[in-house]
Amino acid sequence: MHCMSSLEPNSFAERKSIEQVEEGYELAPKFDAHGLIPVVCTDFASGELLMHGYMNEEALRKTIETGEAHYYSRSRKVLWHKGATSGLVQKIKELRIDDDQDCVWIRVEVSLSGASCHVGYRSCFYRAVPVAENLGTSKKFSEIKLKYLEQEKTFDPKLVYGDAPNPTQL
Amino acid sequence: MHCMSSLEPNSFAERKSIEQVEEGYELAPKFDAHGLIPVVCTDFASGELLMHGYMNEEALRKTIETGEAHYYSRSRKVLWHKGATSGLVQKIKELRIDDDQDCVWIRVEVSLSGASCHVGYRSCFYRAVPVAENLGTSKKFSEIKLKYLEQEKTFDPKLVYGDAPNPTQL
Numbered sequence: 001m002h003c004m005s006s007l008e009p010n011s012f013a014e015r016k017s018i019e020q021v022e023e024g025y026e027l028a029p030k031f032d033a034h035g036l037i038p039v040v041c042t043d044f045a046s047g048e049l050l051m052h053g054y055m056n057e058e059a060l061r062k063t064i065e066t067g068e069a070h071y072y073s074r075s076r077k078v079l080w081h082k083g084a085t086s087g088l089v090q091k092i093k094e095l096r097i098d099d100d101q102d103c104v105w106i107r108v109e110v111s112l113s114g115a116s117c118h119v120g121y122r123s124c125f126y127r128a129v130p131v132a133e134n135l136g137t138s139k140k141f142s143e144i145k146l147k148y149l150e151q152e153k154t155f156d157p158k159l160v161y162g163d164a165p166n167p168t169q170l
Numbered sequence: 171m172h173c174m175s176s177l178e179p180n181s182f183a184e185r186k187s188i189e190q191v192e193e194g195y196e197l198a199p200k201f202d203a204h205g206l207i208p209v210v211c212t213d214f215a216s217g218e219l220l221m222h223g224y225m226n227e228e229a230l231r232k233t234i235e236t237g238e239a240h241y242y243s244r245s246r247k248v249l250w251h252k253g254a255t256s257g258l259v260q261k262i263k264e265l266r267i268d269d270d271q272d273c274v275w276i277r278v279e280v281s282l283s284g285a286s287c288h289v290g291y292r293s294c295f296y297r298a299v300p301v302a303e304n305l306g307t308s309k310k311f312s313e314i315k316l317k318y319l320e321q322e323k324t325f326d327p328k329l330v331y332g333d334a335p336n337p338t339q340l
Contacts, residue, residue, distance in 0.1 A: 013312040015340045022289050022338060027299055027314045030339075040210050040219055047217025049210055049266075052273040061311060067302030092302070096219075096295040097316065099287055100338035103222040105295045117269055119192050125266040125275045129197055132237030132262070141231060142183040144197045146267065168192060168270035169200075170185045 011057070015101075022099050030102040031057060036072060037104055043123075044093040044107040051117065051124045055104060067092045069106055075167045086118075086160045087111065118167060120153030120160075181227070185271075192269050200272040201227060206242060207274055213293075214263040214277040221287065221294045225274060237262045239276055245337045256288075256330045257281065288337060290323030290330075 013026035021028055031037050036054040043050050053071040055063065058079055062070040069090035073080040083089030090108035097104060117124040127146040130136065138144050183196035191198055201207050206224040213220055223241040225233065228249055232240040239260035243250040253259030260278035267274060287294040297316040300306065308314050 011312065012314075018336055018338050018340065021340065025316045027311065027316060038208055038222060040222055042212075042217070042219065047212070049212065049275045052208060052210055052268065052275075064299065064301045064305070064311070064314070095299045095301050096319070097297055097299055098222065098294040099289045099291070099296070103294075105219045105222075119269045121269070124268040124273075126269070127267055129234065129265045129267055131234045131265050135234070141197065141234070142181065144182075144234070146195045146197060149266070166188055168188050170188065170191065 012060075021101050027097065028101055029060065029097065029104070030100065032102075036074075037102060039069075039071065039104045039106060041069065041090065041106050041108055044109050048123050049125050050090075050108070050110070050122075060104065063092065063095065063106070069108060073167070075169060083110075085164060088160075118157060118161065120155050120157045121150045122154045123150070126150040182230075191271050197267065198271055199230065199267065199274070200270065202272075206244075207272060209239075209241065209274045209276060211239065211260065211276050211278055214279050218293050219295050220260075220278070220280070220292075230274065233262065233265065233276070239278060243337070245339060253280075255334065258330075288327060288331065290325050290327045291320045292324045293320070296320040 013028040015021055015028045015030060020026060029037055035056050037060065039053045039055050040049065041051045041053065042048060054074060055070065056072040059070040059072045069082045069092060071080045071082055088110055090110050092106055093109055094107040095104065117126065126149055128149055129144060129146060135144070183198040185191055185198045185200060190196060199207055205226045207230065209223045209225050210219065211221045211223065212218060224244060225240065226242040229240040229242045239252045239262060241250045241252055258280055260280050262276055263279055264277040265274065287296065296319055298319055299314060299316060305314070
């Protein structure tokens with residue numbers, strides 16, 4: 001981890017008014033009942049959505065201080081420096097906060113062809129769901145057939161993650 | 171609402187195995203303890219992140235059937251056909267599901283210059299947070315100064331929303 005600055009480990013600004021939160025200059029993020037804020041992560045160059053995750057206060061502080069994405073892993077219940085295991089570090093090119101400051105958008109650069117998905121694809125979002133007139137003959141939602149948008153995996157997850165448990169939960 | 175098809179109001183596929191969920195062709199979305207799934211909404215043309223919201227089962231079904239984004243409003247606790255009040259309907263150009271099927275990505279076209287934010291900006295994410303070497307002289311997280319990326323609002327929220335209550339919660 002490369003600490004580029006040495007901010008004191010304190011809190012973000014207090015949320016005082018709608019005007020302050022929506023039209024002010026203070027970073028006053030809202031964490032949910034579990035202490036988490038959702039994070040949208042896109043590839044800086046292509047704009048593609050790479051992943052959706054969560055940060056707790058500590059993860060957001062570390063991300064801001066280091067310029068590398070840190071998340072909170074809900075399955076492992078730990079602070080998660082993305083890339084610590086896989087090498088797929090996400091370098092922050094831009095970090096944005098939304099109007100009511102309850103969501104973070106990070107635009108990142110990733111080594112290894114931008115791969116970010118634990119299944120081995122570039123994006124976690126490698127499948128499309130047909131909608132409206134493209135639903136075809138499906139008569140039930142359970143009959144909808146997903147369409148693969150990436151034909152090949154970018155890397156072999158077994159080689160990268162070894163025997164680490166799969167984070168997907170049913 | 172334009173129903174383009176007439177799918178029976180049933181459930182999505184049952185989640186049976188990690189392989190089915192991650193590498194199969196069935197749509198088997200995971201809704202959280204509150205019955206919600208997070209939704210990332212980007213502009214189809216620019217790739218810009220417009221908003222982050224949530225769908226419940228009904229909202230996801232309506233979105234798939236109609237090709238127009240439906241959300242579940244957590245503040246108002248109702249199904250929310252985006253644009254019903256503001257006219258800023260989001261036409262789905264592509265809908266994707268992620269690896270473990272607990273997040274939806276919609277790529278949309280919006281009328282009125284792509285405006286999507288209730289504050290009046292094009293994107294909800296109109297402010298950047300400086301990170302790492304760009305933190306400057308900030309010594310506390312509460313001193314971080316946000317940077318506005320949109321200089322002007324796209325529309326006047328008072329004209330579009332009238333006296334509807336502001337959805338932002340402190």
